[in-house]
Amino acid sequence: MELIRLDNITKTYHMGEIDVPVLKGVSLSIAKGELASLTGASGSGKSTLMNILGCLDRPTSGQYWLDGQNVAGMSSDQRALVRNRSIGFVFQNFNLLPRTSALHQVIMPLAYTAAELSDRQARQRAQALLERVGLGDRMDHEPSQLSGGQQQRVAIARALINKPPLLLADEPTGNLDSHTSQEVLEMFHQLNEQEGITVLLVTHDPTVAASARRTIHISDGLIAAPRDGQDQFRLAGAGSAEVPTR
């Protein structure tokens, strides 16, 4: 069952007179329950692609189906709802609210949910998630009172508060040392295995990439051919990824 399907996605930035093509026709398919890593050289368009996948940005052209919904044609309000309900986004620089306790960081996305949770239920859910990421004793800490790894785990808990089927992480370990990176990575694997959440993470680290069951390589705005049979878990329907159309 496929969760994400990209069909010939392009993204071109306009810098004044100059057009900067970043994605040049990306087609890709990711199944439910996959844990895939996205690699590529710096400036190859990984973040650009992640932003499109996370409904934060719109492609210049192409189709994007998320869970059967055509996201490319959605209004900004509808995309906000998709971001809220279906996608958890983890950033390289954590993006926590300053001077706000971990608990409130995690509850925050619920303010925009139509689902009527009582304040107590919301709090309980956030507490459970913080315990899940191992921060049960740090709920009242503000970002400045947390280590980098702890901050990223708060961010992960926040991404999970609406129980999204898809978790996107753009270099989640980029600002962390190797030990904490390992912990955070472990967390993604657990979430993928235990909760069945589909995880897509961008990374520069070859060992991180190797730990994922599938690696997608992007180079010069196109999905590159899979290496060493890493693509064994990929579904047959996603074959178009190797033959990008210009």
Added chain:
Amino acid sequence: MKSFFRTFKTAGQALMRNITRSVLTCLGIIIGIAAVIAMMEIGNGVSALNAKAISGLGANTIMIMPGTAASGGITFGAGSLLTLTPQDCDAIAQECPAISAAAPTVSTSAQLIYANRNWVPMQITGTTPAYLDVRAWGLDEGSMFTDQDVRNSAKVCIIGQTIKRQLFGDEDPIGREMRLGHVSIRVVGVLQRKGANMMGRDQDDLLIAPWTTIKYRVSGSTGSASAASSSSSVSDAVNTLNNLYPSTGVQLYPVPSASQQANTPQPVRFTNINTIMASANSTQEIPVAIEQVTQLLRQRHRLRPDQPDDFQVRDMTEFANALGQSTSLISNLLLIVATISLMVGGVGIMNIMLVSVTERTREIGLRMAVGARSRDILRQFIIEAILLCLLGGAVGILLGRGVSLLARWLAHFPTAISIPAIVASVVVAASVGLIFGFYPAWKASRLDPIEALRYE
């Protein structure tokens, strides 16, 4: 509703995160609202004082004057006819529900002599004890003459402070005999000081005596009593003064037929008075009182519907209006000043909200990334601005009340709490927040999530 409440909480938390700045931002609103409240409360006190002053001057007073005589196209001015009687006065006092008291007055001018001093009072008024009620005037010493004195034309009087000073100096005037014209008259009371009236006339230069005394003993005038009496037959022949008045022979009231007269015998009216002073129950009831008096007098004077009034009714409304106008001019000016200070405060709010939006661009981007729609962001920032203004307004209201209480205690300035001002302040503060918070909030809501997240 719940999400609205949550937005409110979020806004409160955001303000708390920068408490010093929030307070400083509010300062414009606080000062503006405090100024409005303090000024309104003090202004309220002043206008209450004004109202008291007006009623002290007789704002409730209604003057009923005789009508105007006209003959051959020549009009002779108010009072040229004597159509009012003491009975009219009694009837007004008793039969008009909106009238609390009524007193007839006659006036004259005469010299006062006591020992080796003499003085011509500006005003010598003959009336009944009810006069003091009508004018809301009290006595400093002694007592008012009585209705009995009025019936007896007793030679007693009460005097104003000016006369007391001029004739008696430090002496106690009570019980002293003076000469008023050619009549010896005894002082039984001294009026309270009233000061100058609005025209600057000294109201304390006044002597009050029973109207019968003034009319029959002092001025000795029988007036043109017959001129106005409807069925005058007694005095016409003997009163040569009649010739002086052009109204002679004018038929004021329809002459009743013989049988009518037989059926309703009318007492002959012997006396007339200059004016009747009456006081309405309250300033608001003056129009009603005037209406009632007019009805009653027309009926008593047997005027047909097509006939004009043979009397005039005047009140002090114009004075009261003039005073009210100056008060409202002042409060309008205050309102303008307050509006300007609120505008300045509002611009301050807008400025800080714009800074806040720029500063929190990443937060906005993040909120959008986790699912906030642009309208959620718009709402959050507008509510933040409104909350800021409302808190400023609340502090301003307390501050304003404090200032007005201080003015009351330290300067003994009259103040009165103004609920409309408080309600208006809250509404205005919220509107200022809405108006000046909208642009920054709108700017925030237009941010692109990606760019906002990347903002350094």
